[in-house]
Amino acid sequence: MLEIERRLEAERLAALENLEKVQDQAQLDQWKQNHLGKTSVTMSAFGQVVTVPNEERPAFGKAVNAAKVVLETALAGKLALIKQKELEARMSQGTIDVTLPGRGLRRGRIHPLNLTAQEIYRVVGQMGFQIYQSPEVETDDFNFTFLNIPPHHPARDMWDTFYTDKDNIVLRTHTSPGQIHAMREYCPQPIRVILPGACFRYEQQDQSHEIEFMQVELLAVDKGITFADLKGTLQDFARRMFGEQTQIRLRPSYFPFTEPSAELDVECFVCGGKGCGVCHGGGWLEWGGCGMVHPRVLEYGGYDPEIFTGFAAGMGVDRATLLRYQVDDIRYFRNNDIRFLEQF
Ligand SMILES: [Zn+2]
Known part of the structure; x- marks a missing residue:
């Protein structure tokens, strides 16, 4: 296994561990920047594909892409969870959520x-x-x-x-x-x-x-x-x-x-x-x-x-x-x- 692949694997574990600790939208944004930003280990790995020997390139590209997909999926799941938590918090406070779109009245017709x-x-x-x-x-x-x-x-x-x-x-x-x-x-x-x-x-x-x-x-x-x-x-x-x-x-x-x-x-x-x-x-x-x-x-x-x-x-x-x-x-x-x- 290449050094870069070992780093990707370590980064994936670290990122998922950090995600566990995320509590709100601001922390999630920070997490996204750290682990899926341009300078993150995973994203910058895309740029390193040229340094890999020709015969290993396809496998390497696949591994980098898989790592990215794993992190993106985890991010989406966490985002949904945070939204749900925020909604529940607002509901429990008894305030009306005016940001939810209402159900429009449909105009009736005579049969x-x-x-x-x-x-x-x-x-x-x-x-x-x-x-x-x-x-x-x-x-x-x-x-x-x-x-x-x-x-x-x-x-x-x-x-x-x-x-x-x-x-x-x-x-x-x-x-x-x-x-x-x-x-x-x-x-x-x-x-x-x-x-x-x-x-x-x-x-x-x-x-x-x-x-x-x-x-x-x-x-x-x-x-x-x-x-x-x-x-x-x-x-x-x-x-x-x-x-x-x-x-x-x-x-x-x-x-x-x-x-x-x-x-x-x-x-x-x-x-x-x-x-x-x-x-x-x-x-x-x-x-x-x-x-x-x-x-x-x-x-x-x-x-x-x-x-x-x-x-x-x-x-x-x-x-x-x-x-x-x-x-x-x-x-x-x-x-x-x-x-x-x-x-x-
Ligand atoms: Zn007729």
């Missing part, structure tokens, strides 16, 4: 589903409808029976329902139970309400299905309301939402709580009815379901169906939002990925 819902509220509000909230957890009677879907009736299979372990308590599968709550509260006055909120169905989740989704539902009850009122209201609603030229289309359908019933389509607002990818070339988008309130539902709500009539129309807010912002997967709305939500 895209609520943006769509707010737009709907704004439009129907102008048309004289008021918001009526009702529970998301319902009894079997409100979710089914009072909506003309008696126990054991096959129509119940139209909804994949979350039943709870409490007798007759379900998560509502639609906002329609709110119809009964509103009618019982306002009977015998006329009603014009919009029923919004979360609904739940036990469905396989995919791009266009979620177990939770948001629905809004219009309900009007009064003397002399006809199907023409339903159609006119929906046409007006669509024009206010999507533009003056927007057309709607009603297709005969079946729902237990309305008679007659119809599917509601709106002219594709992407292509204006010409046909595009969003409307799958047909020019129409499925928007919701509607119909005249079934006489039995009016009765359950307390209204005499011989005197009163009404209409109801429901639509999915999730689906409307998918279309509105051209989002390709409904599951984005509820998985709370900030990268997605920040775009609205």
Whole structure:
């Protein structure tokens, strides 16, 4: 072993021993100057590489470098320890460390589903409808029976329902139970309400299905309301939402709580009815379901169906939002990925 290597080894041991005695930042700075400064044994050894015979140079260079790395690593470890000690000392004195950077407040945004819902509220509000909230957890009677879907009736299979372990308590599968709550509260006055909120169905989740989704539902009850009122209201609603030229289309359908019933389509607002990818070339988008309130539902709500009539129309807010912002997967709305939500 060369003399210089022996000196390096002795220096390394001495340096590490000295480091043990270092107590604060000032002593550490001094240590750094002594053992890793330009004139220190280790650093000046780099300059002596020219004095080493050629064949020993690689081994020598490696040894000097290793010695330097050992000291630098020890220095970094000690520095972290001193910082930690200083922090603990300050904390134990109970003073606030104003040198720590604070956590900035992030600006929140309105969720895209609520943006769509707010737009709907704004439009129907102008048309004289008021918001009526009702529970998301319902009894079997409100979710089914009072909506003309008696126990054991096959129509119940139209909804994949979350039943709870409490007798007759379900998560509502639609906002329609709110119809009964509103009618019982306002009977015998006329009603014009919009029923919004979360609904739940036990469905396989995919791009266009979620177990939770948001629905809004219009309900009007009064003397002399006809199907023409339903159609006119929906046409007006669509024009206010999507533009003056927007057309709607009603297709005969079946729902237990309305008679007659119809599917509601709106002219594709992407292509204006010409046909595009969003409307799958047909020019129409499925928007919701509607119909005249079934006489039995009016009765359950307390209204005499011989005197009163009404209409109801429901639509999915999730689906409307998918279309509105051209989002390709409904599951984005509820998985709370900030990268997605920040775009609205
Ligand atoms: Zn289209």
